[in-house]
Amino acid sequence: MLTLNRDSQEPIYQQIKRHLRHQIETGILAPGDRLPPTRDLADQLGVARISVVAAYDELKDEGAISATVGRGTYVTKLGDSPPLETNPTLGSLPGSARAQASDLRDLLRLAARPDVIDFSQGTPAEDFLPVDMIRDAINMVLSRDGAAAVAYESPEGYAPLREAIAASLHVRGIESHADEVLITGGCQQALDLGVQALMNPGDVLLTSNPTYAGILDIARARGVTPVGISVDHDGMQTSTLESLIIEHRPRLLYVAPTYHNPTGTVMSLHRRRHLLEIAAAHRLPILEDGVYESLSYAGSPPASLKALDEAGLVLYASSFSKIFLPGMRIGYLAVSGRLYQRLARVKRAADVCTPALNQRAMHAVLESGRLWEHLAYVQKACLIRRTAMFDALTQRLPEAQWSEPSGGLYLWVELPADGPTATELFMEAVRMGVGFAMGPLFHTDGQGAYHLRLNIAAQDADQIQEGIQRLGKAWHKLAADYAAPDRESVPFL
Amino acid sequence: MLTLNRDSQEPIYQQIKRHLRHQIETGILAPGDRLPPTRDLADQLGVARISVVAAYDELKDEGAISATVGRGTYVTKLGDSPPLETNPTLGSLPGSARAQASDLRDLLRLAARPDVIDFSQGTPAEDFLPVDMIRDAINMVLSRDGAAAVAYESPEGYAPLREAIAASLHVRGIESHADEVLITGGCQQALDLGVQALMNPGDVLLTSNPTYAGILDIARARGVTPVGISVDHDGMQTSTLESLIIEHRPRLLYVAPTYHNPTGTVMSLHRRRHLLEIAAAHRLPILEDGVYESLSYAGSPPASLKALDEAGLVLYASSFSKIFLPGMRIGYLAVSGRLYQRLARVKRAADVCTPALNQRAMHAVLESGRLWEHLAYVQKACLIRRTAMFDALTQRLPEAQWSEPSGGLYLWVELPADGPTATELFMEAVRMGVGFAMGPLFHTDGQGAYHLRLNIAAQDADQIQEGIQRLGKAWHKLAADYAAPDRESVPFL
Numbered sequence: 014m015l016t017l018n019r020d021s022q023e024p025i026y027q028q029i030k031r032h033l034r035h036q037i038e039t040g041i042l043a044p045g046d047r048l049p050p051t052r053d054l055a056d057q058l059g060v061a062r063i064s065v066v067a068a069y070d071e072l073k074d075e076g077a078i079s080a081t082v083g084r085g086t087y088v089t090k091l092g093d094s095p096p097l098e099t100n101p102t103l104g105s106l107p108g109s110a111r112a113q114a115s116d117l118r119d120l121l122r123l124a125a126r127p128d129v130i131d132f133s134q135g136t137p138a139e140d141f142l143p144v145d146m147i148r149d150a151i152n153m154v155l156s157r158d159g160a161a162a163v164a165y166e167s168p169e170g171y172a173p174l175r176e177a178i179a180a181s182l183h184v185r186g187i188e189s190h191a192d193e194v195l196i197t198g199g200c201q202q203a204l205d206l207g208v209q210a211l212m213n214p215g216d217v218l219l220t221s222n223p224t225y226a227g228i229l230d231i232a233r234a235r236g237v238t239p240v241g242i243s244v245d246h247d248g249m250q251t252s253t254l255e256s257l258i259i260e261h262r263p264r265l266l267y268v269a270p271t272y273h274n275p276t277g278t279v280m281s282l283h284r285r286r287h288l289l290e291i292a293a294a295h296r297l298p299i300l301e302d303g304v305y306e307s308l309s310y311a312g313s314p315p316a317s318l319k320a321l322d323e324a325g326l327v328l329y330a331s332s333f334s335k336i337f338l339p340g341m342r343i344g345y346l347a348v349s350g351r352l353y354q355r356l357a358r359v360k361r362a363a364d365v366c367t368p369a370l371n372q373r374a375m376h377a378v379l380e381s382g383r384l385w386e387h388l389a390y391v392q393k394a395c396l397i398r399r400t401a402m403f404d405a406l407t408q409r410l411p412e413a414q415w416s417e418p419s420g421g422l423y424l425w426v427e428l429p430a431d432g433p434t435a436t437e438l439f440m441e442a443v444r445m446g447v448g449f450a451m452g453p454l455f456h457t458d459g460q461g462a463y464h465l466r467l468n469i470a471a472q473d474a475d476q477i478q479e480g481i482q483r484l485g486k487a488w489h490k491l492a493a494d495y496a497a498p499d500r501e502s503v504p505f506l
Numbered sequence: 507m508l509t510l511n512r513d514s515q516e517p518i519y520q521q522i523k524r525h526l527r528h529q530i531e532t533g534i535l536a537p538g539d540r541l542p543p544t545r546d547l548a549d550q551l552g553v554a555r556i557s558v559v560a561a562y563d564e565l566k567d568e569g570a571i572s573a574t575v576g577r578g579t580y581v582t583k584l585g586d587s588p589p590l591e592t593n594p595t596l597g598s599l600p601g602s603a604r605a606q607a608s609d610l611r612d613l614l615r616l617a618a619r620p621d622v623i624d625f626s627q628g629t630p631a632e633d634f635l636p637v638d639m640i641r642d643a644i645n646m647v648l649s650r651d652g653a654a655a656v657a658y659e660s661p662e663g664y665a666p667l668r669e670a671i672a673a674s675l676h677v678r679g680i681e682s683h684a685d686e687v688l689i690t691g692g693c694q695q696a697l698d699l700g701v702q703a704l705m706n707p708g709d710v711l712l713t714s715n716p717t718y719a720g721i722l723d724i725a726r727a728r729g730v731t732p733v734g735i736s737v738d739h740d741g742m743q744t745s746t747l748e749s750l751i752i753e754h755r756p757r758l759l760y761v762a763p764t765y766h767n768p769t770g771t772v773m774s775l776h777r778r779r780h781l782l783e784i785a786a787a788h789r790l791p792i793l794e795d796g797v798y799e800s801l802s803y804a805g806s807p808p809a810s811l812k813a814l815d816e817a818g819l820v821l822y823a824s825s826f827s828k829i830f831l832p833g834m835r836i837g838y839l840a841v842s843g844r845l846y847q848r849l850a851r852v853k854r855a856a857d858v859c860t861p862a863l864n865q866r867a868m869h870a871v872l873e874s875g876r877l878w879e880h881l882a883y884v885q886k887a888c889l890i891r892r893t894a895m896f897d898a899l900t901q902r903l904p905e906a907q908w909s910e911p912s913g914g915l916y917l918w919v920e921l922p923a924d925g926p927t928a929t930e931l932f933m934e935a936v937r938m939g940v941g942f943a944m945g946p947l948f949h950t951d952g953q954g955a956y957h958l959r960l961n962i963a964a965q966d967a968d969q970i971q972e973g974i975q976r977l978g979k980a981w982h983k984l985a986a987d988y989a990a991p992d993r994e995s996v997p998f999l
Contacts (some may be wrong), residue, residue, distance in 0.1 A: 057985065072625035139653035140653070147656055148648045159637050160637055161632070164832055165627070201857050211705070227854075227858070231855045234853075234856070236706075319823060339658045340659060340863055341861055341863030361720075
């Protein structure tokens with residue numbers, strides 16, 4: 014949201030220009046994005062049109078935007094980097110390249126500095142990772158299997174692991190045979206293979222909005238268009254689903270119904286059934302992300318969509334990354350019917366197979382039963398850390414509102430709309446030594462300016478206290494500058 | 507090639523039908539392929555048109571082909587499986603699905619039976635795999651790095667491994683900085699990322715013909731069209747390259763100049779320079795596959811294209827799979843300029859990162875210097891096994907001709923064109939307990955009917971003797987049935 018300060022020494026057109034440049038530099042406005050006509054933006058802002066024209070002109074001079082008569086004004090420049098189109102060595106590039114280049118996530122790397130208490134990542138805490146368990150499993154597997162443990166595996170995956178996964182799905186009410194389980198490089202590859210097998214470039218992907226940032230990465234890389242569906246306390250809404258299907262003719266719907274990333278919500282059983290009913294009526298395949306499903310620490314969630322699915326429309330993707338070892342990169346896709354063989358072929362084209370040793374070690378861990386002890390420990394620790402984060406926020410940033418997740422890794426925080434945006438806050442927060450993920454990262458449409466995602470499990474209780482204290486300090490510092498009385502808001506920006 | 511036996515008891519139309527059905531079942535003719543008009547095929551075969559009409563009619567009744575007035579006759583059936591288009595649960599499928607379904611490689615699985623001596627795969631022998639070395643490396647890494655070894659890695663890869671790879675490339679004359687090395691899931695993912703980053707569906711990919719079967723998998727999965735360039739004793743020809751570029755406007759050229767898979771040839775230095783010159787003139791990026799380059803056992807190959815490249819047009823893909831541990835799935839892509847960041851983004855969308863533990867273990871092995879000792883052992887063993895295979899072929903299948911590779915894993919064998927095709931031989935060979943890869947697997951255009959690829963390193967000398975004896979027996983058995991005097995050949999089929 015663009016806020017103008019009419020009391021400021023800075024001319025209005027400079028404020029507009031500065032705001033737009035900031036949005037371009039942070040990736041909120043991407044190369045190829047169209048800016049509103051000067052007259053419309055001037056009307057929205059309640060300023061003279063000349064102010065907007067002047068702002069656009071200076072940005073044009075800087076090469077950040079360009080205008081073509083009759084076609085409008087477009088963003089051409091990507092933050093610091095020169096535009097990809099001028100790459101002198103590799104000729105012209107496919108169309109999807111521009112969109113990929115626009116990436117706010119690169120900013121997150123600033124939070125990886127050692128002096129930053131980082132709540133931004135989607136990873137469990139390092140002290141949760143059972144290094145000894147995996148060491149034992151690898152050594153056992155190498156002794157038992159020898160060279161077979163380091164040779165090629167079939168594209169479908171190591172058969173005993175597929176059986177063990179099918180058995181664990183059975184416990185959760187999902188009837189899936191080992192022949193319907195495809196081992197993948199983490200849940201990310203499971204999602205990407207599902208998109209690749211079912212979609213062509215230009216197709217529409219329905220998704221919750223906000224959604225997992227990695228599915229937006231996939232959409233950009235595969236050239237498919239994400240269309241968002243709002244989320245409330247009961248998870249992704251289903252009331253507008255049918256009209257969206259009729260309007261957009263999507264090829265696939267992506268959703269994480271349980272412990273949704275980033276909001277932490279759980280989709281109600283009623284909505285799950287409603288979603289499945291509508292999908293069945295329209296023969297719309299559903300890509301269900303179950304990666305946080307095991308990570309429950311306050312009550313049990315409803316059955317997964319895959320377990321409730323009677324029409325055979327659900328592809329279930331998950332992994333062991335969030336509850337065990339992200340760096341092992343073992344995920345899977347459970348899918349019935351003839352689609353399975355096609356997925357296996359795409360998998361083979363993509364990387365031949367997931368590493369044999371990692372698969373066999375993961376299987377050994379599952380067989381030993383030690384994973385479930387470990388999971389109980391992780392669940393308990395998450396609950397403790399969630400409480401620590403509630404307490405710290407209440408104390409240090411009471412102006413904000415936040416979710417109360419019953420599982421998963423994330424707290425979804427909403428900042429007051431009359432203070433700094435999450436992206437503005439991020440820069441200041443990193444300077445003060447705390448990192449988080451900005452709301453727009455998770456949106457299909459650049460919304461979420463006042464939201465941020467905190468990983469509750471990445472830091473211990475002391476670090477949480479310290480980190481949230483820094484966050485509160487950063488916000489209060491910026492909010493003080495926002496306290497000018499005469500301001501106007503423009504929903505567009 | 508379709509050969510008709512006019513002395514046979516079997517009616518001509520039945521012979522035509524049997525041949526077509528065989529080609530459909532083995533995947534040489536894929537669903538969607540168009541059959542020649544009956545009149546044309548009758549002319550080619552020198553038979554009455556009614557014979558072809560009758561053959562087509564019976565195949566139509568069996569559901570293997572279908573005809574639409576004015577559009578021609580098409581293959582509809584895929585071997586044993588029902589056509590994907592009838593999938594009852596997942597709606598209509600994107601166009602590339604049909605092509606993926608056509609896959610002769612599935613037949614190769616027959617060769618994986620334990621009683622079969624298998625020369626078909628692209629993998630080193632199990633006794634080459636240094637299990638102890640990797641066990642030591644993994645244990646060392648887990649002790650040294652703890653949780654960091656099993657957490658997420660950056661999409662670009664573990665920095666010290668990228669540095670070690672850059673250093674090893676430097677030794678081979680390739681000046682590549684660690685920031686230009688992207689770690690991938692084996693060489694296959696390196697190739698796939700290169701194709702994804704530079705090509706859109708419908709684009710043309712130039713490739714040697716024959717070529718690596720995995721690049722044809724990628725072409726199918728990504729919807730790009732491979733156009734082949736012939737290979738002779740000096741590797742891929744460059745004389746027709748310029749006219750192919752002008753005709754097809756390709757986006758990318760894929761080539762493995764050194765120890766080419768499947769022919770084992772080495773592209774001459776002259777041709778390498780010629781290729782680079784033409785590519786530079788047309789700004790055509792080259793995806794170079796260097797995966798066999800270290801596996802030399804009779805002399806040194808010329809410098810890689812990447813080392814000779816002055817125009818910055820070469821993406822160099824390789825891995826440690828062929829000389830070390832295929833199941834670790836560690837490959838890389840060395841690429842200069844701004845393309846690198848785009849590749850890293852596609853990598854992140856595809857699977858976030860290559861497993862941290864595998865990368866760190868591979869780095870430890872490189873640092874220890876033990877990999878190079880191991881490589882010397884593998885090179886020596888390959889030379890011994892190559893000689894064993896030469897001897898066995900001379901003794902058991904003198905009717906064939908074969909390549910004399912100075913490196914790499916493969917012998918490329920040409921069968922006499924008046925005997926069985928490689929695919930016909932495969933079925934009989936597997937029955938007799940020996941497996942190989944059929945020529946058409948490696949061709950962009952279904953050619954290679956009389957070629958087969960043997961892996962020289964997959965079996966020890968005794969198994970080579972026994973396997974080639976079985977192969978000779980299978981060929982001689984089938985060749986006897988081909989000895990009828992009155993036959994005609996049709997180049998089309």
